[in-house]
Amino acid sequence: MRVLSGTKPTGDQLHLGNYFGALRQFVALQEKYEDALYFIADYHSMTSVRDAATRRRNAFNVALDYLAAGLDPDRAILFRQSDIPEVCELTWLLTSITPMGMLERAHAYKAAMDRGESVDHGLFTYPVLMAADILLYRADLVPVGQDQKQHIEMARDMAQRFNNTYGSEALVLPEPYILRDAATIPGTDGQKMSKSYDNTIAMFAPKKQLKKSVMGIVTDSTPVEEPKDPAGALFELWRLFATPEEHREMAERARAGGLGYGEVKKDLLARLLDHFGPMRERRASFEERPDDVEDILRRGAQRARAIGAPVLEACRAAAGLGAPT
Numbered sequence: 603m604r605v606l607s608g609t610k611p612t613g614d615q616l617h618l619g620n621y622f623g624a625l626r627q628f629v630a631l632q633e634k635y636e637d638a639l640y641f642i643a644d645y646h647s648m649t650s651v652r653d654a655a656t657r658r659r660n661a662f663n664v665a666l667d668y669l670a671a672g673l674d675p676d677r678a679i680l681f682r683q684s685d686i687p688e689v690c691e692l693t694w695l696l697t698s699i700t701p702m703g704m705l706e707r708a709h710a711y712k713a714a715m716d717r718g719e720s721v722d723h724g725l726f727t728y729p730v731l732m733a734a735d736i737l738l739y740r741a742d743l744v745p746v747g748q749d750q751k752q753h754i755e756m757a758r759d760m761a762q763r764f765n766n767t768y769g770s771e772a773l774v775l776p777e778p779y780i781l782r783d784a785a786t787i788p789g790t791d792g793q794k795m796s797k798s799y800d801n802t803i804a805m806f807a808p809k810k811q812l813k814k815s816v817m818g819i820v821t822d823s824t825p826v827e828e829p830k831d832p833a834g835a836l837f838e839l840w841r842l843f844a845t846p847e848e849h850r851e852m853a854e855r856a857r858a859g860g861l862g863y864g865e866v867k868k869d870l871l872a873r874l875l876d877h878f879g880p881m882r883e884r885r886a887s888f889e890e891r892p893d894d895v896e897d898i899l900r901r902g903a904q905r906a907r908a909i910g911a912p913v914l915e916a917c918r919a920a921a922g923l924g925a926p927t
């Protein structure tokens with residue numbers, strides 16, 4: 603079983619929702635599946651980021667986030683998408699068997715059209731590049747959020763069309779592995795935590811910013827001595843860092859009255875710093891050693907290419923491209 607997933611380097615600070623909803627689970631999968639590939643989708647970022655220095659900085663930050671969260675580069679393969687330009691050639695091979703209608707139904711393209719944005723060809727063809735990302739490495743399982751499920755289904759469809767068209771078995775049909783979204787993390791305003799709502803808690807941000815976010819969690823105006831309902835964003839967030847027993851005690855104290863929201867916020871901040879302390883340190887330490895991070899990515903690219911190049915070769919041969927072998 604081979605697991606693969608990608609992260610678009612768009613420059614957003616990672617928040618608790620991304621960590622608990624995605625990154626933490628990616629890292630956990632490296633334990634379960636020996637063969638795990640994670641890449642920084644810098645080709646994909648070209649549809650929105652249009653500055654070279656920004657792209658490089660963003661890509662470096664994604665590498666830091668993965669390494670900080672505990673991705674072990676000796677176990678899983680961490681690489682930068684653009685270090686394996688073979689993926690672009692596979693994209694072309696897939697493009698020529700992909701019906702326009704399939705791409706016209708893609709959510710990201712439809713949403714951009716609905717918003718009246720001018721859409722470039724890169725955004726339109728994004729699902730084909732994403733299919734190539736997956737198919738080049740013959741990935742079996744692709745852990746993603748619900749919003750990406752359609753892309754995985756398209757990748758399956760393209761793999762099948764290519765194999766059928768050229769009587770080939772080069773491409774493997776991937777399965778989506780939908781990340782648990784039962785645990786949707788609330789933001790500081792109580793809605794789903796999302797960069798689009800400006801309600802995030804960015805756990806790798808400077809401590810001052812982290813404190814400001816925690817203190818800004820919206821609560822009602824129940825006075826300290828009054829009983830409180832131990833639900834809502836503050837208690838939900840606090841709960842992420844507490845044992846079930848601690849949570850039971852806290853809920854009792856809340857219902858009894860005498861517990862102030864300020865106390866819960868202070869405790870949440872302390873727990874956040876405690877929980878993410880080692881990760882923050884690991885991140886800072888890698889940040890000071892960009893050459894080591896580059897080495898990890900270079901090694902990752904070598905390993906990824908060793909898997910991908912023969913798959914592309916098989917596709918080329920099946921399609922009658924290049925010198926006959």
Ligand code: ADP
Pocket residue numbers: 618619620621622623624746747748781783785786787788794795796797798
């Ligand atoms: P945002 O909503 O901030 O734009 P993204 O869409 O970039 O976040 O999310 C990246 C990943 O993080 C997705 O796989 C998604 O499932 C996960 N994720 C984002 N926000 C949350 C949240 N509030 N709770 C759980 N998972 C989340």
Ligand code: TRP
Pocket residue numbers: 606607608609610643646731732735736744745746750
């Ligand atoms: N499109 C994905 C996102 O926006 C990122 C991505 C690119 C990806 N290629 C991938 C995810 C391949 C899984 C597999 O989140």
